[in-house]
Structures are given as C-alpha cells and as structure tokens.
Amino acid sequence: MSAQHDDLVSETEALYTVDELAAATGMTVRTTRYYAGLGLLPPPTRRGRMAYYSVQHRARLDLIRALQDHGFTLAAIEKYLAKVPADATVEDLAVQRAMLTSWKTGGHEVLTRRQLETRAGRKLDDEAILRLASMMSINEVDDGRYEVLPAFEVGVKCLDLPIPLDSMVAAGEAINRHMDELADELTAVLKDRVLTPYLESPKTEDDKARFEQTMSSLRQLTLEAVVGGFQRAANQVISRSLNR
Incomplete structure (x- = not known):
C-alpha cells in the first residue's frame, strides 16, 4: 500500500x-x-x-x-x-x-437428473423423483435440475419402503408445517438474544473467532435437541395411548 x-x-x-x-x-x-x-x-x-x-x-x-x-x-x-x-x-x-449462514454443510447444491442418480447410487424413475419431492428431500428448481435438500439421504432410504405416496405427502406436509414454525421461533431467539447483544458489545479478533465457533456448535446442538425433543414427545404420545 x-x-x-x-x-x-x-x-x-x-x-x-x-x-x-x-x-x-x-x-x-x-x-x-x-x-x-x-x-x-x-x-x-x-x-x-x-x-x-x-x-x-x-x-x-x-x-x-x-x-x-x-x-x-x-x-x-x-x-x-x-x-x-x-x-x-x-x-x-x-x-x-x-x-x-446455512445449517447444512456443503452449501447450496443443484444437480441434473443424472447427477442426482449418481448421488443416490441408484436409478431414479419419475415415481422416485415424486416421492423424494414429497418427502422434501429434493426441490425441482427448473426443468431437469434439482436442489438437494438436507433430508436427501433419508429420502433415498425410504424409497423402497411399502408406504403409499399420499401418506408420504401428508407426513411431509406435517413436518414442513411444524418445522417452519419452529425455525421462525428459534431464529428470533438466536437473533434477539444471542447475535444482536454480541454484535453490540466491544470485542477483539479472538472474541470474533470464538463466537463463530460457538455459533457452529450451537447450530449442531440445536439440531440434536430438535431430534431429541421429537423422540421425547413421540414417546409421550405412545404412553398416553397405552394409558387410555
């Protein structure tokens, strides 16, 4: 300079x-x-x-x-x-x-049908594509190209299960509806109670590096807490059913 x-x-x-x-x-x-x-x-x-x-x-x-x-x-x-x-x-x-900042490692990924099949390790006919979309494992962004969503691996594993498509659609809609609400609420908490106070406070470069690591760990712990929370809630539903 x-x-x-x-x-x-x-x-x-x-x-x-x-x-x-x-x-x-x-x-x-x-x-x-x-x-x-x-x-x-x-x-x-x-x-x-x-x-x-x-x-x-x-x-x-x-x-x-x-x-x-x-x-x-x-x-x-x-x-x-x-x-x-x-x-x-x-x-x-x-x-x-x-x-x-994405909660998914690897960033945004859009693949052709052939690339999607390579990623899945199997041939994907039109019904398989429809099932993956219904389970919100992929999203068609234009003709013949698909966005790979975080649930892709789970969706591929479910392809061979003898479950009617309408059941998958209903389950996908229920998951999406509640996940949207949960994501909105958790995002508001993260912004108002974690990010904003941090950004408004004095900080050193070491503080910034530690905070980025903290945010990465917090995201992972939040995902684990969501899974654990669903397991707990599902077990409570089973218990209530048995007690009726």
Missing part, C-alpha cells in the same frame, strides 16, 4: 482499493466491479483517480456471498439488497449475514 493509502486507513479505518476488497472477500476484481456496476454496492469514496471502499462495502459483499450460498439468483439478490437501508451499519449487515 502507498503512504497516502496508509493515511486514509488510519483516518477512516480500513479503506480498500478494489483489488484489496476483492481479495478480502474472496471474489475476483471483475466480479466485484460487476456487482458495483449493478448498484449492489454504494458508490466508493474518490480520492483523485483512486476509488476506496469501506468496511460497509466489505460487509455487503459478505452478505452477497451468503445469499449466493443459499441459492439466490442475481435478480433475487438485487431485490433483497434493495430492502437493506443504504446506511446499514457493519453490525446490521453482520446480523443479516449470520442469520443466512
């Missing part, structure tokens, strides 16, 4: 050239410029012929990456960012990005 750039950084805290911004967010300079040209980023600060980007620009790019990981199209990303205030702070953007 030049001495002039070092002075800028000391005065305004972390200003980046487009090359530095791209490197910091793991994007190419071409992609960074493209997003800026689309208006996904606010205009940079100009110093003569040089353009400098702030930590807010970096936070917005990190948010864009999180949206991409969730399978958002560019049009959907533009629509989402249009709702984010232009003066949103780094903390505000960090909260939104943290809420978008």
Whole structure:
C-alpha cells in the first residue's frame, strides 16, 4: 500500500482499493466491479483517480456471498439488497449475514437428473423423483435440475419402503408445517438474544473467532435437541395411548 493509502486507513479505518476488497472477500476484481456496476454496492469514496471502499462495502459483499450460498439468483439478490437501508451499519449487515449462514454443510447444491442418480447410487424413475419431492428431500428448481435438500439421504432410504405416496405427502406436509414454525421461533431467539447483544458489545479478533465457533456448535446442538425433543414427545404420545 502507498503512504497516502496508509493515511486514509488510519483516518477512516480500513479503506480498500478494489483489488484489496476483492481479495478480502474472496471474489475476483471483475466480479466485484460487476456487482458495483449493478448498484449492489454504494458508490466508493474518490480520492483523485483512486476509488476506496469501506468496511460497509466489505460487509455487503459478505452478505452477497451468503445469499449466493443459499441459492439466490442475481435478480433475487438485487431485490433483497434493495430492502437493506443504504446506511446499514457493519453490525446490521453482520446480523443479516449470520442469520443466512446455512445449517447444512456443503452449501447450496443443484444437480441434473443424472447427477442426482449418481448421488443416490441408484436409478431414479419419475415415481422416485415424486416421492423424494414429497418427502422434501429434493426441490425441482427448473426443468431437469434439482436442489438437494438436507433430508436427501433419508429420502433415498425410504424409497423402497411399502408406504403409499399420499401418506408420504401428508407426513411431509406435517413436518414442513411444524418445522417452519419452529425455525421462525428459534431464529428470533438466536437473533434477539444471542447475535444482536454480541454484535453490540466491544470485542477483539479472538472474541470474533470464538463466537463463530460457538455459533457452529450451537447450530449442531440445536439440531440434536430438535431430534431429541421429537423422540421425547413421540414417546409421550405412545404412553398416553397405552394409558387410555
């Protein structure tokens, strides 16, 4: 960096050239410029012929990456960012990005029918595809391409069970309905009682690293608690049935 750039950084805290911004967010300079040209980023600060980007620009790019990981199209990303205030702070953007962090390792995955069969380790006829979709193991995103959902492996194992399709549909609808409600409530708790207080408090780089690890562990523990909670509730239903 030049001495002039070092002075800028000391005065305004972390200003980046487009090359530095791209490197910091793991994007190419071409992609960074493209997003800026689309208006996904606010205009940079100009110093003569040089353009400098702030930590807010970096936070917005990190948010864009999180949206991409969730399978958002560019049009959907533009629509989402249009709702984010232009003066949103780094903390505000960090909260939104943290809420978008996928609970599934491996990120968003879209496969062709043939790739899906390779992943399943078996041939998938139209009925099998319908059953997997009914069990919310896959989601057809367009003609012949499918999003792999977290329950894919479970769905494949269920294909050979002699269960009527309408039963699978009913079970899938019940699971989806209650999981949506549970996810909404747990997300609100996570945001209001964990993320927001953390982001509003003073913190060091070590604190940030520890918190990211904590969030990863919390997600895993939450998933285990959901499974355990269902097992407990199901056993209580059985006990009540036996006592009638």
